[in-house]
Amino acid sequence: MAEMQYLVSVIFDETSGFATPEEMTAIDAFNDGLRAEGSWVFAGGLASPDTATVIDNRGAGEAIVTDGPFVETKEHVAGFWIIEAADLDVALRLAAEGSRACNRKVEVRPFL
Amino acid sequence: MTEVDVREAVAAAHRDEWARVVASLTRRFGDLDLAEDAAAEAFAVAVERWPSDGVPPNPGGWLTTTANRKAIDRIRREAKRDDKHEAARMLSGDDPPEQLGVVDDLRLRLIFTCCHPALAMESRVALTLRMVGGLTVPEIARAFLVQESATGQRITRAKAKIKAARIPYRVPSADDLPARVSGVLAVLYLVFNEGHLATSPDADPVRPHLTAEAIRLARLVRVLVPEDGEVAGLLALMLLTEARRTARVSTTGELVVLEQQDRGLWDGELIAEGHRLVRERLATGAAPGRYQLLAAINAVHTSARDARDTDWSQVVALYDQLVRLDRSPVVALNRAVAVAELDGPEVALAAIAPLGEALDGYHAFHATRAELLRRLDRGTEAREAYDRAIALAGNTAETAYLTRRRDELG
Numbered sequence: 001m002a003e004m005q006y007l008v009s010v011i012f013d014e015t016s017g018f019a020t021p022e023e024m025t026a027i028d029a030f031n032d033g034l035r036a037e038g039s040w041v042f043a044g045g046l047a048s049p050d051t052a053t054v055i056d057n058r059g060a061g062e063a064i065v066t067d068g069p070f071v072e073t074k075e076h077v078a079g080f081w082i083i084e085a086a087d088l089d090v091a092l093r094l095a096a097e098g099s100r101a102c103n104r105k106v107e108v109r110p111f112l
Numbered sequence: 113m114t115e116v117d118v119r120e121a122v123a124a125a126h127r128d129e130w131a132r133v134v135a136s137l138t139r140r141f142g143d144l145d146l147a148e149d150a151a152a153e154a155f156a157v158a159v160e161r162w163p164s165d166g167v168p169p170n171p172g173g174w175l176t177t178t179a180n181r182k183a184i185d186r187i188r189r190e191a192k193r194d195d196k197h198e199a200a201r202m203l204s205g206d207d208p209p210e211q212l213g214v215v216d217d218l219r220l221r222l223i224f225t226c227c228h229p230a231l232a233m234e235s236r237v238a239l240t241l242r243m244v245g246g247l248t249v250p251e252i253a254r255a256f257l258v259q260e261s262a263t264g265q266r267i268t269r270a271k272a273k274i275k276a277a278r279i280p281y282r283v284p285s286a287d288d289l290p291a292r293v294s295g296v297l298a299v300l301y302l303v304f305n306e307g308h309l310a311t312s313p314d315a316d317p318v319r320p321h322l323t324a325e326a327i328r329l330a331r332l333v334r335v336l337v338p339e340d341g342e343v344a345g346l347l348a349l350m351l352l353t354e355a356r357r358t359a360r361v362s363t364t365g366e367l368v369v370l371e372q373q374d375r376g377l378w379d380g381e382l383i384a385e386g387h388r389l390v391r392e393r394l395a396t397g398a399a400p401g402r403y404q405l406l407a408a409i410n411a412v413h414t415s416a417r418d419a420r421d422t423d424w425s426q427v428v429a430l431y432d433q434l435v436r437l438d439r440s441p442v443v444a445l446n447r448a449v450a451v452a453e454l455d456g457p458e459v460a461l462a463a464i465a466p467l468g469e470a471l472d473g474y475h476a477f478h479a480t481r482a483e484l485l486r487r488l489d490r491g492t493e494a495r496e497a498y499d500r501a502i503a504l505a506g507n508t509a510e511t512a513y514l515t516r517r518r519d520e521l522g
Contacts, residue, residue, distance in 0.1 A: 004278050087280040088230060089288065110277040 003084040005041060005111040006091040010104050012078035019045075023103050030101035034083060039094055045079035078104070082111075121167040122158050127321040129172040130155075130246030133179050135218035138281055144225070145271045146183050148243060154179035219244065220332050221281050227296045228279045235270040240299050241306075242267055245325050283336065293337055297346050297403065300326045300333075304350050308357075309507055317361055317509035323354050341393050345404030348389035352410035355382035360509075367513035371419035383414045405434045424453040441470040445477055457487040475504035479514055491521050 019027070034040040049069035057063035069076070081098060085091040091108055099106045130151060137147035154175045168174035226240040241247045253263040273279065284292045307322025330347040337343055359377035362368050390411040393404050400408065409430045416422040431447035445467055452460035461484045464477070471477035482497035498518035505511045 006277075087278045088228075089280050089284065091277075092230070093288075108277075112276070 003086060004088075004091070006083050006085060006088075006095075007109045007111065008081040008083060008091075008095045008098055009077045009107045009109070010045075010079040010081075010098075010102055011075050011107060012104065013075045016078070016104055019102065023101070026101040026103075030098055033097070034081070034094065039083045039085060039090075041082040041084055043079070043081040046077060049076045115163060118163045118167060121171065122155065122162060125158065125171040125175060126155060126246055127324075129175050131219050131222065131244045131325075132172060133175050134243050134246075135222040136176050137179055137183055138222060138225075139218055140180070141183055141187070142281065144243065144274055146186065147179075148271075150179040150183035150186065151175075153182040157182075217283070219329070220283055220336065223296060223299075223329055223333075224283055224292060225274060225279055225281050227292070227299045228274070229292070229295055230277065230279060231270050231273065232266075233298070235266050236295070236299050237302050238263055238266050239270045241303060244329065245303060245322060247322075289337060290340070293333060293340060293343060296333055297330075297342060300330055301346060301403070303329075304353075308353055309510070313506050313508055313511070317365065317367070317507050318357060320357065323350065323357070326350060327354060341396065341398055342401045342403045344389050344393055345401060345407045348386045348393075348407035349403055349410055351382045351389070352386035352407060352414050355379040355386065355414065365509055365512060366516065367507070367509040369513070370413060373419075375417065375419075378414065386414070387411055400433070402434065402437050405430055405437070409434075422453070424450055428454050441467045442474070442476075445471060445474075445480060449480055452484060452487075457484040460484055461488070473504065475501045475506075475510070477501075478504065479510075482514075482517070486517070486521065494518075495521055 031040065031043060034043075049072075052069040054066040054068065054070045055063050056066070079102070083091060083094055085094060088108070088110070091110075095106050095108045133151045133154065134144075134147045137150055138144055141147060157178055158171075158175060162168075223240060223244050226243050227236045231239065238252050241252050242249065249264045249267065250260050252267075253260040283289075304323055304326035307319040307324075307326060310317055310319055327347070327350050330343065330350060334340075334343045334347055355378050356370075356373060358379075359373040359375070360368055368374075386407065390404075390407050393400065393407075409427055412423055412426050412430070427450040428447065431443070431450055434443055435447060445464055448460045448463040448467075451463055461481070464481060464484070467477060478497045478501035482494050482501055485491075485494035485497055495518055498514055498521075502511055502514045502518065505514060
């Protein structure tokens with residue numbers, strides 16, 4: 001069966017700070033592992049939500065530009081991986097390693 | 113063949129073959145939803161056809177074949193409609209004939225899928241009862257006192273998640289196995305209890321096909337992890353409870369409590385097997401978990417030839433260990449029942465007093481209180497407690513028993 005793709009979102013909550021050098025090293029090692037076993041698709045870190053801009057061009061007039069994230073929450077997505085895995089068990093195992101490496105909770109969600 | 117015979121044959125086939133049909137179709141089509149619908153359709157065809165055509169010599173095979181055909185029909189219809197070539201692709205290749213071991217393995221896979229930790233506990237229970245136990249949505253809803261529509265949605269959502277997130281249909285890898293097994297045990301225990309003491313007034317008070325299913329599945333899991341103490345413990349607990357089944361409900365449909373049961377009716381073989389498992393676990397010297405302690409308590413009860421010979425100090429000692437593992441008020445309540453035998457009803461009544469807030473909506477709390485008050489000759493309070501217990505109890509045998517006990521107060 002074809003591989004599935006999963007979005008592994010890194011959740012930033014009140015207990016999180018900026019990534020420490022140790023965490024960065026662990027994340028690099030985890031990424032190398034993903035590449036070596038062919039599970040790597042993409043990964044990236046995101047700047048904080050207050051750098052976000054919302055744009056809405058559904059209306060008839062000009063696009064409406066708003067400063068800030070579309071929803072204010074205590075938790076937000078600080079980064080993500082897109083991984084390939086045979087099934088959810090494999091994805092959860094990788095996500096558990098990722099959570100350990102970046103020292104944050106992660107959410108696993110399948111792509112359609 | 114009479115109409116009654118046919119009805120019984122369909123019921124027996126449903127009990128024995130439902131999980132097998134669902135499991136076999138899930139393997140073939142990789143789709144729980146389709147497997148469930150096709151299995152249900154196959155049983156509907158059986159209800160329609162067996163009265164005139166007769167019951168086929170191999171009902172399970174007949175049902176699987178019919179369900180397969182229904183599933184293929186549906187895939188073809190949908191493929192035509194949606195041009196889903198991928199769905200049609202799954203039709204290639206015929207199933208090899210299934211050996212008994214293969215069937216057991218398929219059922220095991222089905223249960224691990226239904227009990228996957230990515231699903232909420234309530235969903236696991238509902239899904240296992242539907243897919244593996246063959247209960248209908250209304251039955252499951254009644255069993256757990258939730259709205260039918262909520263149960264239906266829960267099952268639908270769980271199936272959709274299994275499909276979208278690709279929760280696998282297989283026995284987990286060795287690394288994941290211990291955690292996954294303990295999740296399965298929690299589900300099996302709930303299923304067993306629902307069979308052992310149905311919570312709904314519309315259900316039969318005891319549903320042996322549910323207890324039998326839970327036992328059968330526990331045996332399967334045990335083959336997979338023979339060294340796991342809690343699997344052995346849960347199996348022993350179920351066997352020692354099941355052994356008393358026929359003695360637990362009187363011919364008039366009333367619950368018979370442990371001390372009044374005709375111990376001659378107990379199933380000696382099941383008790384011997386349960387005791388053997390408990391002894392095996394004791395011999396390992398490993399610290400017992402929750403199910404092993406519950407099994408040990410039941411082993412003490414079933415070792416007494418007469419209720420008066422029960423070693424209550426041993427029972428209380430085991431409950432003391434259990435309370436340390438499981439702080440739930442229900443365990444504390446059960447411990448108090450044993451304490452009443454050892455230290456008298458007054459001590460037990462004091463022990464359950466602090467549980468009143470947590471267990472106010474639990475019939476067994478009021479029933480226990482009623483019995484203790486009765487023994488203390490506090491008739492008026494006992495009557496009130498019986499009234500509360502009767503209002504809350506759903507099991508018909510239990511309601512009948514409690515009503516008689518209350519009316520005896522005069």
